[in-house]
Amino acid sequence: MPLDSYVTLGHSGLRVSPFTLGTMTFGEDHGWGSSVAESTSILAAYLDRGGNSIDTANIYTNGHSEKIIGDYFAGQHALRDRVVIGTKFFCNLYENDPNGGGPSRKAIVQQLENSLRRLRTDYVDVYWLHNFDPNTPVEETLRALDDLVSGGKVRYIGFSDVPAWATAEAATLARLRGWAPIIALQLEYSLLERTSEGELIPMAQAMGMGVLPWGPLKSGFLSGKYSSTSTGRIDTTRAQLVGAPTEADYVVIDALNAVAREVGASPAAVALAWVQGRPGITSTLVGARRMDQFEANLHALDTTLTDAQRTTLDEVSTPTLNFPAQNNRMLAPMLQFAGATVDGRPSNVSPLLQANNARY
Numbered sequence: 001m002p003l004d005s006y007v008t009l010g011h012s013g014l015r016v017s018p019f020t021l022g023t024m025t026f027g028e029d030h031g032w033g034s035s036v037a038e039s040t041s042i043l044a045a046y047l048d049r050g051g052n053s054i055d056t057a058n059i060y061t062n063g064h065s066e067k068i069i070g071d072y073f074a075g076q077h078a079l080r081d082r083v084v085i086g087t088k089f090f091c092n093l094y095e096n097d098p099n100g101g102g103p104s105r106k107a108i109v110q111q112l113e114n115s116l117r118r119l120r121t122d123y124v125d126v127y128w129l130h131n132f133d134p135n136t137p138v139e140e141t142l143r144a145l146d147d148l149v150s151g152g153k154v155r156y157i158g159f160s161d162v163p164a165w166a167t168a169e170a171a172t173l174a175r176l177r178g179w180a181p182i183i184a185l186q187l188e189y190s191l192l193e194r195t196s197e198g199e200l201i202p203m204a205q206a207m208g209m210g211v212l213p214w215g216p217l218k219s220g221f222l223s224g225k226y227s228s229t230s231t232g233r234i235d236t237t238r239a240q241l242v243g244a245p246t247e248a249d250y251v252v253i254d255a256l257n258a259v260a261r262e263v264g265a266s267p268a269a270v271a272l273a274w275v276q277g278r279p280g281i282t283s284t285l286v287g288a289r290r291m292d293q294f295e296a297n298l299h300a301l302d303t304t305l306t307d308a309q310r311t312t313l314d315e316v317s318t319p320t321l322n323f324p325a326q327n328n329r330m331l332a333p334m335l336q337f338a339g340a341t342v343d344g345r346p347s348n349v350s351p352l353l354q355a356n357n358a359r360y
Helices: 036-048 060-074 105-119 138-150 164-177 200-207 236-242 247-263 267-276 291-302 307-316 325-337 351-359
Strands: 019-022 053-055 084-089 124-129 154-160 182-188 210-214 284-286
Touching (some): 084 105, 105 138, 124 182, 138 164, 154 164
Parallel strands (some): 019 053, 053 084, 084 124, 124 154
16 A cells, blocks of 8 residues: 555545655754754655655644745645645644634634745645634634635645534534535544544544544554563653553553564554554554654555454454443444344344343
8 A cells, every 4th residue: 555545535536645744743843853854854755655645733843844844845846736735723822812823713814824824835735623612603613714715725624633523513514504514534543542433433434524543653652662571661751741551551552562573564564554444544644753763654554464463453452432332332233123133233132122022
């Protein structure tokens, strides 16, 4: 599955690579990101492999990520229209400015103008709402975004880290009003974070939205650096930022490491291949601070898991989902079909139904 095996993003005609280049690490403003030279090398390597989907945000390294991307394409103008550049709005870069961030009309317009300036382009392909604000009317946000699409400054709209109910409400309202639709979601998803399977991913599948998982290596926990038997020391500085694996995490990590040894690939490659092969997933966000990390992650494109290996990883990482997800998955078919086999799924007749039949 090379990077130029493009996939359609949601219910749209936009086509993106199976791996989207995440650029949260581009820039050194926070002290832990990549240098301009390293960031540019990673971006060039991604494009050379046929990748066409690049994701950033106004907040990433305080705008430096967007500037690095903008400077790169300004030097190669012919490439700009050949790629899909997405950026996000919501985060406030201006201290003591209550309208500097968020999803109000005023905030959206000024955030886009600043992103366009840093990206050195006159439009973005996907403009993502980066988080959820329950205080701003969703109609205001959607209408402002629709105006930007109509004005040619934005091509498509996406939501990131927004609750399923709020996303469904917004998508339905946009459809009824004839406004620009929400074509995709970004959400955290990995072997160590699967609770999006409860509502977000099923909602996306039902409403025609693509899904771009972020954090597929769970802050490096699934990169191969960790195991329950490792005697290596955990970087205390890193642990302060992202924490450390729990005992439950190590059960999954050890299973991942075992499958990786079977496959002959790195745990990171196996973890990424698992995510990209899950139902509803369109394009997985991958990033790196160093070129060697980036190249190692791309090995996932050449990693094939057997059904047995996938089952092993599925079972060891099975999440506990919020009500009523488990109820609907297990109990509803049994009560609906009462012992019949439908769509290849047999349902058992519960003792309660058997007792009722005997009683009446």
